[in-house]
Amino acid sequence: MDFDLTERQTHWRDRVRDFIESHVRPNDALYHQQQLEGGRWKVLPVIEEAKAKAKAAGIWNLFMPPSSGRPNVDDSVAFEGPGLTNLEYALCAEEMGRIEWASEVFNCSAPDTGNMEVFMRYGTAAQKAKWMVPLMNGEIRSAFLMTEPQVASSDATNIECRIERDGEDYVINGTKWWSSGAGDPRCAVTILMGKTDFEAKKHQQQSMILVPMDAKGLTVKRPLTVFGYDDAPHGHMEIELKDVRVNAEEAMLLGEGRGFEIAQGRLGPGRIHHCMRTIGAAESALEAMTKRLLSRVAFGKRLADQSVWEQRVAEARIDIEMTRLLCLKAADMMDKVGNKTAQGEIAMIKVQAPRMALRIIDDAIQAHGGAGVSQDFNLAKAYAGIRTLRLADGPDEVHNRSIARIEFGKYGDIAAKLPSSGDMGVAR
CATH class of the missing domain: 1.10.540.10 (Acyl-CoA dehydrogenase/oxidase, N-terminal domain)
Known part of the structure; x- marks a missing residue:
């Protein structure tokens, strides 16, 4: 190695x-x-x-x-x-x-990288x-519309946005939110995931379609804030689509019922891109924390000389190094064996990277005292942004479920040998 x-x-x-x-x-x-x-x-x-x-x-x-x-x-x-x-x-x-x-x-x-x-x-x-x-x-920016306010969108089979064929057009009705990038005045197109067939098999009901931001019937209802930050000029918008018409031939991606296929191809690289940048954010937070600890005195000695801060700085460095290695391993596997085979590593880094960065940023905020939660050091905004990554592109629980299923799958033969619950009797 x-x-x-x-x-x-x-x-x-x-x-x-x-x-x-x-x-x-x-x-x-x-x-x-x-x-x-x-x-x-x-x-x-x-x-x-x-x-x-x-x-x-x-x-x-x-x-x-x-x-x-x-x-x-x-x-x-x-x-x-x-x-x-x-x-x-x-x-x-x-x-x-x-x-x-x-x-x-x-x-x-993001989301331009995934959309491209x-x-x-x-x-x-x-x-x-x-x-x-x-x-x-x-020259332009873009948005990706999948999450909806009325359903648990961590399970994308729940989405309710309707894409219905009408002659040469598709007609779209629904509400999307957390449409990141839609606040930018250069945002010209969105990739929207909705349902074209509510009666098809569970993962063949969804399709992805292109919707210009200036389409009639598309309304940006409001920007959503993250712990009070609006993330302008990028933004995370709630968007209503009411009888929005797009040309069927020009707008449909790949074909009806293939939305999940596209989503899996899009989300794998996007998830790991977030993790890569998150490691950089953690490094910046550790640097800010270290400089602050070396420059401030409390109770007669530098903060850096207080044992509690020695422990936190050491743990931060260890966590960054471990997370970077996992991230690089996942990226290397994606290159060598493909995203599908690397899905376990992608899921692991998607869970680990934001959690690691949040711990370090939180310690950096603590080291800065009141200044840490102000706008002066950007730590509070960094925390808010990275906290969303525990939800974006699938929450931690969904990725942990995937990791656990891979582990259980390694020992499937054991489950096959166990007696059924009806044969186990009652313990006395």
């Missing part, structure tokens, strides 16, 4: 790291200043300027692995990017995660040309 980075892995990681240190970190204060100026839902010039520089430097669209294309789909419109493996991208994404807005600078932010992968894998040439190309160029 070789833990040394290859020349290519180091090359891309260092290019991203150096760009962030030169063009992102020095402008972090400006980013927050521009957020406070004028309306909430707007395009920030500081991001657009950094995007132009990253694109010109060729550090752009890094997330799409080389195996993303599908031979049964028209690939006449190719995805333009360096074709990093999941493992190579993991190292870059960790660097992006250290500053909250860095991933967008490289056109590597959907277009690449499952879209027609016309769908790619209309939507994927401007997304690749960073």
